[in-house]
Amino acid sequence: MARYLLKRIFYMILTLLIVATVTFFLMKLMPGSPYANEAKMTLTQRQIMDQQYGLNKPIWQQYLIYIAGMLHGDFGTSFQYSNQPVASLIGARLGASVQLGLQALILGVVLGVIAGAIAAMRQGTWVDSTATVISILGKSVPNFVLAVLLQYYIGLKLGWFPIAGWGQFSQTIMPTIALAVGPFAETARFIRTSMVDTLSSDYIELGKAKGLSRMEVIRKHAMRNSMIPLVTLIGPYAVALMTGSMVIENIFNVPGIGEQFVKSILTNDYPTIMGITMVYCIGLVVILLITDIVYGLIDPRIRLDESEA
Amino acid sequence: MKKWKKYLSASLLTAVSAATLAACSKSSSSGTKQTLNWMTKSELQTLDLSKVTDATSLDQINNSMEGLYRLGKNSKVENALATRTEVSKDGKVWHFTLRKNAKWSNGDPVTAKDFVYSWRRTVDPKTASQYAYLFSGVKNADDVVAGKKKVESLGVKADDNQHLTVTLDRRIPYFKLLMGFGVFFPQNEHAVEKYGKNYGTSSKTMVYNGPFVSKGWTGSNLAWKLVKNKDYWDKSKVKLSKINYSVQKTPSTDYNLYQAGKLDAALLAPQATKQLKNQAGYTIRPASSTQYLQLNEKNKLFQNTDFRRALSLSVNRKALASAVGGANKPVTTFSPNSMTEVNGKDYTNLVKTAETDKLMTYNPTLAKSYWKKAQKALGKSKVNFTLLTYDDDDAKKAGEYLQSTIESNLKGVNVRVNNLPKKTVLVRGQNGNFDALLMGWQADFTDPISFLDLNTSNASYNWGKWANKEYDKYVAASKTTANENARFEDLAKAERVLLTEQGVVPLYQPAEAWMIRPTVKDVVYNGAGANYNFKYAYVEK
Numbered sequence: 001m002a003r004y005l006l007k008r009i010f011y012m013i014l015t016l017l018i019v020a021t022v023t024f025f026l027m028k029l030m031p032g033s034p035y036a037n038e039a040k041m042t043l044t045q046r047q048i049m050d051q052q053y054g055l056n057k058p059i060w061q062q063y064l065i066y067i068a069g070m071l072h073g074d075f076g077t078s079f080q081y082s083n084q085p086v087a088s089l090i091g092a093r094l095g096a097s098v099q100l101g102l103q104a105l106i107l108g109v110v111l112g113v114i115a116g117a118i119a120a121m122r123q124g125t126w127v128d129s130t131a132t133v134i135s136i137l138g139k140s141v142p143n144f145v146l147a148v149l150l151q152y153y154i155g156l157k158l159g160w161f162p163i164a165g166w167g168q169f170s171q172t173i174m175p176t177i178a179l180a181v182g183p184f185a186e187t188a189r190f191i192r193t194s195m196v197d198t199l200s201s202d203y204i205e206l207g208k209a210k211g212l213s214r215m216e217v218i219r220k221h222a223m224r225n226s227m228i229p230l231v232t233l234i235g236p237y238a239v240a241l242m243t244g245s246m247v248i249e250n251i252f253n254v255p256g257i258g259e260q261f262v263k264s265i266l267t268n269d270y271p272t273i274m275g276i277t278m279v280y281c282i283g284l285v286v287i288l289l290i291t292d293i294v295y296g297l298i299d300p301r302i303r304l305d306e307s308e309a
Numbered sequence: 310m311k312k313w314k315k316y317l318s319a320s321l322l323t324a325v326s327a328a329t330l331a332a333c334s335k336s337s338s339s340g341t342k343q344t345l346n347w348m349t350k351s352e353l354q355t356l357d358l359s360k361v362t363d364a365t366s367l368d369q370i371n372n373s374m375e376g377l378y379r380l381g382k383n384s385k386v387e388n389a390l391a392t393r394t395e396v397s398k399d400g401k402v403w404h405f406t407l408r409k410n411a412k413w414s415n416g417d418p419v420t421a422k423d424f425v426y427s428w429r430r431t432v433d434p435k436t437a438s439q440y441a442y443l444f445s446g447v448k449n450a451d452d453v454v455a456g457k458k459k460v461e462s463l464g465v466k467a468d469d470n471q472h473l474t475v476t477l478d479r480r481i482p483y484f485k486l487l488m489g490f491g492v493f494f495p496q497n498e499h500a501v502e503k504y505g506k507n508y509g510t511s512s513k514t515m516v517y518n519g520p521f522v523s524k525g526w527t528g529s530n531l532a533w534k535l536v537k538n539k540d541y542w543d544k545s546k547v548k549l550s551k552i553n554y555s556v557q558k559t560p561s562t563d564y565n566l567y568q569a570g571k572l573d574a575a576l577l578a579p580q581a582t583k584q585l586k587n588q589a590g591y592t593i594r595p596a597s598s599t600q601y602l603q604l605n606e607k608n609k610l611f612q613n614t615d616f617r618r619a620l621s622l623s624v625n626r627k628a629l630a631s632a633v634g635g636a637n638k639p640v641t642t643f644s645p646n647s648m649t650e651v652n653g654k655d656y657t658n659l660v661k662t663a664e665t666d667k668l669m670t671y672n673p674t675l676a677k678s679y680w681k682k683a684q685k686a687l688g689k690s691k692v693n694f695t696l697l698t699y700d701d702d703d704a705k706k707a708g709e710y711l712q713s714t715i716e717s718n719l720k721g722v723n724v725r726v727n728n729l730p731k732k733t734v735l736v737r738g739q740n741g742n743f744d745a746l747l748m749g750w751q752a753d754f755t756d757p758i759s760f761l762d763l764n765t766s767n768a769s770y771n772w773g774k775w776a777n778k779e780y781d782k783y784v785a786a787s788k789t790t791a792n793e794n795a796r797f798e799d800l801a802k803a804e805r806v807l808l809t810e811q812g813v814v815p816l817y818q819p820a821e822a823w824m825i826r827p828t829v830k831d832v833v834y835n836g837a838g839a840n841y842n843f844k845y846a847y848v849e850k
Contacts (some may be wrong), residue, residue: 035441036362039735040753042769044455045442052437079354082360083510084528092529142647156565163569164562165529165555178679250558255531259558268732 009294012285014067019281020274024066027273028059034079034268053079066274075278076271081189086275090257094279096166097249097256101242103172104179109234111180112156112187119188120195121218131188138185144247147178151251175252178246183237190233194226201225228299235291239283312475320324325331343550343848345829348557348566353526353533356451357509358491359438364840365556367491371839372535372552375519376406376494377473378485380842383754386485386539390419390495400480400791405473412540413497414517421467421628423495430501431492440492443753445634448476460652480788483756484794488756490838510554520547520844531556535843548847564824566790573848574824579586579634582822589827593636597648597752597836599760600707602696602745602814603738603773609691611744616683617811621668622676623718624711626817632704632710641669644757644762645806649834651797656757659801665808669815673718680719693723694744697737699729708757708817721747738772746772749819752837756801757836758787764812775812
């Protein structure tokens with residue numbers, strides 16, 4: 001296991017380095033400069049600015065300087081937010097996105113598993129049809145439409161929760177619901193299919209024949225086996241949710257990272273683009289590693305050491 | 310299933326339209342407290358006036374800091390830190406006497422040295438201020454910005470704590486307006502040194518000398534406050550005790566908050582303006598900005614004046630402004646409306662003549678006749694060109710409209726619209742790599758020269774390279790005369806040449822529609838520079 005982990009960590013670092021390199025050079029291909037007043041500055045002024053920020057150096061030199069800084073934990077200073085280190089900018093914004101993402105993931109997956117399991121157990125009945133319709137709706141109605149509806153009816157008309165803002169738990173409820181619809185629908189659909197398969201397996205029949213109660217069969221055998229494919233799904237979902245959704249964050253005024261990323265690209269804020277890309281990438285490789293480890297725990301047939309041997 | 314679908318689509322439709330249309334504003338909870346709940350559409354990026362580039366930050370600086378003058382309604386210059394101003398006959402030397410009772414929030418007095426320090430810091434190439442170009446005209450500023458001279462050579466001097474002298478390279482007729490712009494405000498050296506890299510990156514790492522002080526801004530959060538400054542020299546005039554500021558990026562959200570009484574001002578979505586325009590509180594905020602076409606004279610087609618005129622005449626500007634949506638207004642001049650007043654009248658009235666109005670008004674018949682003349686001169690019956698625009702919604706709508714109106718009115722003209730990201734468009738513009746370019750110019754200060762300077766032969770922003778000696782002559786003349794009326798007359802003459810020749814094709818003036826609670830009074834709005842001044846604002850009880 002230790003050897004496997006070391007190997008994986010080595011590959012993770014390699015992946016990060018490749019992503020950093022590719023992103024850096026692609027980013028430098030974007031036209032324009034990071035200066036907001038670019039159009040109003042003369043060519044000489046732009047050249048002086050470039051000199052100040054080291055943007056007049058050859059790109060490979062800028063790359064080496066960036067990588068050296070990154071290895072020392074220095075992600076540079078933002079252009080948009082004058083003098084603010086990218087690390088603290090991301091730190092301040094990531095918290096809200098991670099919190100919302102986790103809440104949405106837990107809510108969506110838990111409800112999705114319950115709905116999917118019930119639908120599979122009551123296959124072909126109205127319960128199954130209802131669960132299917134709900135999950136199709138959840139998959140096809142964009143979350144921002146739901147967000148606007150929630151905000152108008154629950155926030156403004158009924159006044160149950162704050163319309164927008166950040167700082168109190170009550171302000172996280174509506175964005176969480178809006179974000180949870182996606183993972184809910186996906187999980188419900190997945191668990192239903194997977195469990196319908198599992199329930200028709202021989203070992204389930206065997207369990208029943210041995211006199212196990214219906215609930216025991218479901219809990220000990222059907223559920224566990226149906227969860228395996230779900231792990232593959234949840235990993236990337238977790239990263240996507242925790243790295244923020246620009247639209248939902250904008251609707252509910254959440255100070256998250258989603259919009260920062262888009263804005264940094266539109267404004268050529270090079271250090272911020274790199275910083276957020278690296279955070280996304282680290283999140284993804286770490287979650288993928290965790291997913292693989294969790295696989296081994298859920299399914300004893302998967303032995304990490306052996307699979308690498 | 311069918312019933313479900315019907316029910317769902319009906320409720321979706323009702324809800325979405327209700328979210329945008331619903332009216333019935335509730336009474337403000339803030340009505341009695343002298344607290345204002347205001348919004349801005351983008352994050353506060355810095356409080357450091359040497360680093361500022363964006364409108365939100367400029368607004369915060371304008372309300373928490375103060376310079377020689379403060380700009381009132383219609384950019385009227387009011388004394389702020391300056392109590393007396395003397396100007397030399399040639400207009401190149403300015404002596405300011407500063408008030409004695411102005412203090413920084415750290416207790417230091419505000420002195421002439423703070424201005425010298427601030428200006429030198431901004432023009433220092435090491436600071437890399439993106440507004441350093443505004444100092445052009447202050448003695449040696451261009452050379453200092455270019456790193457050719459030391460910052461100490463800049464034409465600003467503290468004679469003593471209360472007296473400041475500014476020397477200019479040339480007369481700057483709009484110098485007073487500049488002095489009301491945040492970039493020219495003083496800075497407290499102790500604070501800049503004390504906070505170092507953190508200076509201006511949060512409310513706490515900053516000192517203030519304006520009507521309000523900033524509280525609660527941590528660097529990237531979406532809500533903060535402006536609280537009345539107890540040390541402000543003119544605090545008896547400041548009626549608001551607090552302004553709660555929040556960043557709102559979705560118009561439906563801010564309008565919901567407005568209806569719930571949580572906001573006193575809400576920026577409306579363009580599609581909501583039609584439904585709400587008759588309601589109390591509906592307010593149009595025109596920007597000192599013009600959207601226009603730059604035509605590249607490298608292309609023979611655009612060297613032809615008749616063709617440029619034909620283009621102008623083929624556009625129904627009213628229809629274009631409404632196609633783009635919101636509260637945008639068609640223009641008949643290049644300088645926007647409601648920007649500058651000359652002897653109590655809008656400057657644009659001075660510009661307009663029957664001839665310019667004729668060329669700026671939709672007239673398909675006249676457009677065709679100019680197009681025929683152009684066809685003859687060019688020796689072609691069919692021409693193609695590409696219209697380059699940004700890829701945002703407004704630019705796309707404008708591009709589509711222009712394409713259809715030009716092609717349908719000028720048979721034989723084929724327009725291809727190319728929507729590209731803003732940064733790409735700017736690079737293409739600067740390199741002269743375009744045929745026709747749709748873009749906007751936003752003034753930094755409310756004087757027509759901020760528009761007319763763009764089109765002189767050597768202007769760095771004249772990407773289309775339209776050149777006209779007469780135009781250059783009038784613009785140059787406006788800079789040497791000491792008589793204000795003669796100066797505006799020169800500017801108007803220049804602008805008439807521009808419009809008659811259609812050196813650029815002005816199209817519309819962008820404007821935003823807001824709902825502002827009718828109980829909110831005396832908020833000063835200006836379309837250029839810092840938009841808001843809350844010094845005298847109050848909430849009627």
